[in-house]
Amino acid sequence: MSKRKSVTMDDVDGFSAAQLFGQGVCYTYDDVIFHPGHINFAATEVDLTTKLTKNITIRTPIVSSPMDTVTEADMAIAMASVGGAGFLHYNMTQEEQIANLKAVKAHRLGYVTRPEVVSPDATLEFLDELATRRGFTSACVTDTGAVGGKLLGLVTSRDAELVADRSTKVVDVMTSASDLLVGSATDGVAALEELLLKSKKGKMPVVNAETGELVGLITRASIKQKKLLPPPGAPSLDKKGRLLCGAAIGTRPADRDRAVALAAEGVDALILDSSQGDSTYQIEMVKFLKKTIPEVDVIAGNIVTQNQARRLLDAGADALRVGMGSGSICTTQEVCAVGRGQATAVYKVANLAAQYDVPIIADGGIQNSGHVTKALTLGASTAMCGSMFAGTTEAPGEYFYVDGVRVKKYRGMGSLDAMKKGSDTRYLSESGHLKVAQGVSGTVKDKGSVCKMVPYLIHGVKQGFQDMGAKSHAHATELRNAGDMRVETRTGAAQAEGGVHDMHSYKKVLW
Ligand SMILES: NC(=O)C1=CN([C@@H]2O[C@H](COP(=O)(O)OP(=O)(O)OC[C@H]3O[C@@H](n4cnc5c(N)ncnc54)[C@H](O)[C@@H]3O)[C@@H](O)[C@H]2O)C=CC1
Ligand SMILES: O=c1[nH]c(=O)c2[nH+]cn([C@@H]3O[C@H](COP(=O)(O)O)[C@@H](O)[C@H]3O)c2[nH]1
Numbered sequence: 001m002s003k004r005k006s007v008t009m010d011d012v013d014g015f016s017a018a019q020l021f022g023q024g025v026c027y028t029y030d031d032v033i034f035h036p037g038h039i040n041f042a043a044t045e046v047d048l049t050t051k052l053t054k055n056i057t058i059r060t061p062i063v064s065s066p067m068d069t070v071t072e073a074d075m076a077i078a079m080a081s082v083g084g085a086g087f088l089h090y091n092m093t094q095e096e097q098i099a100n101l102k103a104v105k106a107h108r109l110g111y112v113t114r115p116e117v118v119s120p121d122a123t124l125e126f127l128d129e130l131a132t133r134r135g136f137t138s139a140c141v142t143d144t145g146a147v148g149g150k151l152l153g154l155v156t157s158r159d160a161e162l163v164a165d166r167s168t169k170v171v172d173v174m175t176s177a178s179d180l181l182v183g184s185a186t187d188g189v190a191a192l193e194e195l196l197l198k199s200k201k202g203k204m205p206v207v208n209a210e211t212g213e214l215v216g217l218i219t220r221a222s223i224k225q226k227k228l229l230p231p232p233g234a235p236s237l238d239k240k241g242r243l244l245c246g247a248a249i250g251t252r253p254a255d256r257d258r259a260v261a262l263a264a265e266g267v268d269a270l271i272l273d274s275s276q277g278d279s280t281y282q283i284e285m286v287k288f289l290k291k292t293i294p295e296v297d298v299i300a301g302n303i304v305t306q307n308q309a310r311r312l313l314d315a316g317a318d319a320l321r322v323g324m325g326s327g328s329i330c331t332t333q334e335v336c337a338v339g340r341g342q343a344t345a346v347y348k349v350a351n352l353a354a355q356y357d358v359p360i361i362a363d364g365g366i367q368n369s370g371h372v373t374k375a376l377t378l379g380a381s382t383a384m385c386g387s388m389f390a391g392t393t394e395a396p397g398e399y400f401y402v403d404g405v406r407v408k409k410y411r412g413m414g415s416l417d418a419m420k421k422g423s424d425t426r427y428l429s430e431s432g433h434l435k436v437a438q439g440v441s442g443t444v445k446d447k448g449s450v451c452k453m454v455p456y457l458i459h460g461v462k463q464g465f466q467d468m469g470a471k472s473h474a475h476a477t478e479l480r481n482a483g484d485m486r487v488e489t490r491t492g493a494a495q496a497e498g499g500v501h502d503m504h505s506y507k508k509v510l511w
């Protein structure tokens with residue numbers, strides 16, 4: 001018999017999530033910290049495949065928020081390309097939102113996102129204006145002035161720069177289609193890229209060989225750019241092989257028409273975009289949508305409690321969006337005195353939604369990969385980001401400089417700024433002329449492309465899962481439900497210790 005005294009452990013080392021979140025205190029991501037688990041697999045083996053909604057599975061558990069400084073077509077294309085999803089905002093007309101959706105659905109991976117296209121009658125002056133605003137050096141010319149029109153030619157800065165008369169029409173200076181290197185859309189992207197590289201040319205329009213209609217553009221610069229990015233992995237696609245795309249709508253009567261029109265163009269999921277989703281308006285809307293366009297999944301919200309969740313789940317919601325006042329630009333908790341700490345909100349709502357087999361989206365307050373990891377391990381199936389993706393190349397709006405720093409605008413959808421643009425037709429509009437903002441407007445730094453950011457972010461999350469000993473989302477759920485995933489709160493000093501400290505100076509470079 002061994003003489004060594006048997007080793008005893010404290011009865012309680014950390015808490016189960018149920019214990020921690022059942023004490024009448026609400027916490028957010030930074031308040032809580034997870035205990036490491038046992039590692040017997042590599043971080044690269046972690047599978048983060050998850051449900052966006054009841055019927056949609058995606059490989060990358062991150063989505064972009066339907067805000068007018070975050071998600072239009074370019075962001076939705078980029079997010080689906082890296083295996084996540086984007087939700088088009090609706091602070092624009094129905095026609096504009098449909099045009100954005102069509103651009104996503106028409107996009108082919110490997111092609112330039114939304115190539116510049118002009119009509120043959122456009123003047124060089126018009127081209128100059130476009131170039132200054134959008135910073136491009138060439139444009140395809142089609143009979144309709146848009147992708148889908150018959151390709152007539154290509155106009156580059158070289159064709160146009162030395163022409164003194166700026167009222168000259170594009171048709172008079174362009175290189176016509178018959179003299180161009182043109183690819184056929186039936187060829188794969190790899191073959192098209194090879195053709196372009198071999199030709200030593202800079203750009204190649206790609207057409208439908210039978211009709212001559214422009215399908216897209218491949219450029220030497222875009223091939224080079226792709227080589228600099230981490231491999232994106234499998235994209236998120238719909239049943240027809242097109243990029244997945246979601247969109248937001250409201251709960252006003254006109255939003256019913258908008259929803260039906262979006263469904264006709266192939267939208268995959270609709271978010272009912274509200275700060276407080278537990279309303280008769282939303283319940284009626286969920287029921288209407290499930291009856292009228294059952295092929296489209298409906299995401300209801302925002303909510304933060306089980307009571308709110310139950311009503312929306314009973315109405316038939318296919319996913320719930322969780323978060324009230326947690327967003328970086330949100331002032332709802334200050335203005336309205338309602339909301340909840342985001343970690344508690346996610347945990348509590350996820351617990352109830354799991355009983356309906358409905359996934360939840362943790363929306364707002366995500367600042368780093370650790371927050372995504374916490375959201376997912378507390379029960380969210382995806383994390384929704386606003387500020388993290390604002391300021392990227394794919395976010396709407398142009399860059400400008402503030403105190404020498406390159407920035408883009410980022411604003412809350414309930415800010416006065418956004419309300420002026422259009423959401424005032426709904427936002428607190430019951431009060432007539434009185435407008436009380438529930439968000440702010442400001443700027444965020446240039447962050448480069450989301451196509452580069454997301455793969456690193458996801459790898460950070462995979463490392464977090466590995467540290468906790470969870471191989472997948474389902475495994476994390478198992479550990480959490482069994483009480484094997486241990487969690488504690490952190491004091492202010494512990495939080496400070498967990499961050500960078502005692503440095504004279506440092507630079508935080510994440511990847
Ligand atoms: N997640 C969050 O913490 C917050 C998000 N936001 C964002 O701000 C934007 C605006 O949010 P909300 O003002 O909550 O938008 P909303 O459209 O849900 O509500 C605006 C007002 O219209 C009323 N309303 C809605 N449907 C109606 C109908 N059918 N008939 C009559 N009245 C109706 C609502 O009760 C509310 O008073 C959204 O993009 C939202 O995501 C704003 C504040 C907080
Ligand atoms: O109180 C608010 N006032 C607003 O004006 C506002 N606009 C957006 N949102 C919500 O914030 C989320 C984005 O949050 P992050 O920037 O932290 O990612 C978004 O996804 C929204 O849920 C708002 N909340």
Ligand SMILES: [K+]
Pocket residue numbers: 325326327328329330331
């Ligand atoms: K906030």
